[in-house]
Amino acid sequence: MNPQDCLTKNVFNLAMKKTLKIINQLKKKGLIGDYAIGGGIATIFYVEPFLTYDLDIFIIPSKKERRKNLILLSPIFDYLEDQGYFWSGEHIIIEGMPVQFIPADKLEEEAVRKAKQIKYEGIKSKVMTPEYLASILLRAGRKKDMAKIEKLFQQAKVDMKKLKGILRRHGLNDKIKLL
């Protein structure tokens, strides 16, 4: 395929598709327990496209990679490097796409477990639900996070009861008044 084809064909969808395939392989090989797409790309799943660059993958580490007070991500990175992918800052570039693997904390772990099952061009994946995305964004609370929350409220169906429940369960009661 020549570079001109990259502009005209469905190449970028192919990049996303291949990236999801690679991440599914990590799960299949037991290098991660589970994962879900979060951050900007997950928000775009529910709202109109906006500019973002990285693909945030929230992961639940596999049991064997989880030790007391230590999460080992190196086996994931070793595997990806063996596949020919390389590092750029905090991201690993998979199929031209900067991917960040974020070990999930308690709230994010629940978000991963309850994420929506999707198919991207036939590839199975999971995307955090709008309620969990909003909770994580509210907790971060930066201006750019609040802008995403506004989009979610305007353009997606956010179940307020579920959202408030998540915030209460995770000690984020003070964030309810921001809604």
Add this chain to the structure above:
Amino acid sequence: MFVMNKNDEIKITMKSNRKITRKELFEKKELFHKQLAKIPFEQKIRMLVRLQEIADSIQKKQRSWRIFPMKLKE
């Protein structure tokens, strides 16, 4: 959410002499964004990459998602 103000009932003449109020104009704009939110994820990713390319051209940087042609052969 659309907030009314005193100019909202002012009529605007559109193409073919169609007239709409400012209020209607902004309501349609909101609807347009909601409709964009409903398009398939795959299509949104294509649009995102286009946005990245536009941003690249303005910022004179290259940050848009690139795929290396050699890796495409499967």
